[in-house]
Amino acid sequence: MDRIAICPGSFDPITNGHMDIISRGSKIFDTLYVVVLQNSAKSSFFSVEERVQLIKEATQKFPNVKVDAYSGLLVDYARKVGATVNLRGLRAVSDFEYEMQITSMNRLLNQELETFFIMTRNQYSFLSSSIVKEVAKYGADISELVPPVVEKALWEKFKQK
Ligand code: ADP
Numbered sequence: 001m002d003r004i005a006i007c008p009g010s011f012d013p014i015t016n017g018h019m020d021i022i023s024r025g026s027k028i029f030d031t032l033y034v035v036v037l038q039n040s041a042k043s044s045f046f047s048v049e050e051r052v053q054l055i056k057e058a059t060q061k062f063p064n065v066k067v068d069a070y071s072g073l074l075v076d077y078a079r080k081v082g083a084t085v086n087l088r089g090l091r092a093v094s095d096f097e098y099e100m101q102i103t104s105m106n107r108l109l110n111q112e113l114e115t116f117f118i119m120t121r122n123q124y125s126f127l128s129s130s131i132v133k134e135v136a137k138y139g140a141d142i143s144e145l146v147p148p149v150v151e152k153a154l155w156e157k158f159k160q161k
Contacts, residue, residue: 005029005085005116008037008074012044013150014055015132017124021089024118026062033081034059038071045133050153058147075110086115091125 007025011018011034025032036051046054048069059065070077078086086106088099103115120127127145136142136154143151 002030002082003028003085004031004033004081004083005087006033006035006074006078006081006083007087008035008070008077010039010042010044010129011036011051011055012042012129013046013051013132013146013153014058015124015127015129015146015150016144017089017091017120017127019058019147020121020124021087021118022059022065023062025087026065029085029087030064032062032065032087033077033083034065034067035077036067036069037074037077038069046153046157054147054150054153057149073109075106075113078110078113084112084114086113088115088117089120090117091120091127 005025005028007022009018022032022034034055036048036055038048044051052067052069055067059067068081074086078084090096090099099115099117106113106115132142132145133154137158142154146154
């Protein structure tokens, strides 16, 4: 049986922390769907289409990684693509409470979906999309923090704004 997993998130934009989870996940699962979930509570910096495009470019070296967008419940998306695993990254204790809450809710909504966590590499434990945007706004060097396509897209976006 094919092991299909989903790796959901905002990815606004994708960082090397996300890339670490995706690359390690792609070795464990037969197919990994990276899915940009449209979150009504968060206003985004990049549009959904832009985020999907950036993830596609950054993950093209992984043949079993597919990129998608979805507006709706994660558990419904998992059913749609036949996924049995929800793959999440954990950075610090501060992620734990939130992850515990959504994992419990997802389990209530779909008992067939198991959530797996991968601990991030130490060098990415402080890294988030928000912090990258914050420092990039002031011209900091972000080349070690995001894939090259994202670095370029961020500079272009700040030029437009
Ligand atoms: P969400 O809005 O669902 O938190 P994010 O795009 O911020 O979406 O994160 C998606 C997933 O990637 C989450 O599981 C998050 O914990 C994980 N993640 C984010 N940044 C990192 C990082 N630096 N290292 C490991 N995992 C990360």
